[in-house]
Amino acid sequence: MTMSGATQSNSYGWLNSSETGFGRFLVGGLLASLFPPRCLLCGSATTGVKVLCEQCAAELPSLEGMRCRRCQEALNDIRLDLCHSCGTRAWGFDLARSLGSYKGAWGDLVRALKFDGERAVARLLCARLAAYLTDEEPFGTIDVVTYVPMSRSDRRKRGFNQAHLLAQGIGRRIGIPARRLLLKVRKTPPQAALPAPERRENLRGAFRLIRSGKGRVLLVDDIYTTGSTVEECARTLKDGGYEAVYVLTVARA
Ligand SMILES: [Zn+2]
Ligand SMILES: [Zn+2]
Numbered sequence: 001m002t003m004s005g006a007t008q009s010n011s012y013g014w015l016n017s018s019e020t021g022f023g024r025f026l027v028g029g030l031l032a033s034l035f036p037p038r039c040l041l042c043g044s045a046t047t048g049v050k051v052l053c054e055q056c057a058a059e060l061p062s063l064e065g066m067r068c069r070r071c072q073e074a075l076n077d078i079r080l081d082l083c084h085s086c087g088t089r090a091w092g093f094d095l096a097r098s099l100g101s102y103k104g105a106w107g108d109l110v111r112a113l114k115f116d117g118e119r120a121v122a123r124l125l126c127a128r129l130a131a132y133l134t135d136e137e138p139f140g141t142i143d144v145v146t147y148v149p150m151s152r153s154d155r156r157k158r159g160f161n162q163a164h165l166l167a168q169g170i171g172r173r174i175g176i177p178a179r180r181l182l183l184k185v186r187k188t189p190p191q192a193a194l195p196a197p198e199r200r201e202n203l204r205g206a207f208r209l210i211r212s213g214k215g216r217v218l219l220v221d222d223i224y225t226t227g228s229t230v231e232e233c234a235r236t237l238k239d240g241g242y243e244a245v246y247v248l249t250v251a252r253a
Contacts, residue, residue: 040112040121041105051109051120060128061100063252071096071227072252092234093245095138098224098252099128106251110222113250114162122162125250126169129220132248133174139246143215145171146181148233149207153187166250167220181217181240182233183208191226192253199228207233212240224249 037046039053046053052060066075068083070091075083100106113121133139147167155161164178171178185208191199217237219230224247234245 041108049120051112051118051124056105057124060105063098063100070094072098072224092231092238093219093227093247094234096224096227096230096247096249097132097136097139098249099125099132100251102223102251102253110162110251113165114158114222122165122169126166126173129166129248129250130170130173133170133218138216138244139218139248141216142176142218142246144181144213144242145174145176145178145218145220146237147178148219148221148229149180149182149184151184151187154184163221166222167218170218170220170248176218178220179211181209181211181213182236183210191228196226199226200232203228203232207236209236209240212242214241214243216244216246217242219245219247221247221249223251223253225253 037049038044039046039056040051041056042053044053050057063072066078067073068075068086069081070086071083073083073085075081080087098106102110109121109125112118113125133142145167147161147163149155149163150158150161164180167178184206186206188202188206191202194202219233219237221230224230230245230247230249234247237245
């Protein structure tokens with residue numbers, strides 16, 4: 001797998017911004033003949049508006065090895081089914097799952113979504129995430145779909161929130177509308193740059209509940225890094241009355 005997604009993936013932007021209008025259709029056709037769509041991962045030609053060739057689509061790897069049953073952290077002791085941190089403290093979220101590792105293909109897809117705003121990539125990821133939900137037990141019981149919000153200034157800078165795009169696409173596919181339940185009320189330094197004990201402190205009070213409720217929530221994000229962000233969101237949701245929070249992300253760092 002190459003890391004060349006960012007440049008190759010740009011050929012999809014027009015295909016998806018041209019959803020209406022004959023003029024755009026003509027421009028799209030012309031561009032298609034000049035720049036035939038290529039697989040975002042291996043660069044080979046694809047058919048139609050497909051983001052990946054058939055082989056790459058079939059070979060997207062799931063997380064390997066023994067994993068914590070709550071957060072999917074890799075385990076090195078086969079006698080345990082929880083990682084150290086899930087086994088020694090109470091968490092806000094009940095379960096976290098990712099489609100695969102951020103290293104490699106899933107990371108390429110997340111970057112294409114996040115930095116190039118690829119709608120075709122969003123569709124592929126939403127289809128994969130929705131399919132995952134129907135296969136995995138507790139996800140069958142969710143009542144509401146929501147997402148990790150961005151601060152207003154970050155949202156303005158990027159123009160969209162990739163987690164919101166994913167939640168909307170999943171919601172459409174499973175017939176449960178995505179709702180905005182949380183607001184990010186202040187900007188926070190990137191979590192990965194901070195030592196573990198400071199991560200929770202960094203996020204404390206960063207999210208505000210805008211809609212209290214009941215039932216089980218599916219909380220969607222693009223990447224699971226330390227778990228601190230979804231943890232803070234989950235606590236905020238539970239303080240607002242929701243009884244369970246299941247986290248689903250595309251890739252795990
Ligand atoms: Zn390919
Ligand atoms: Zn764990």
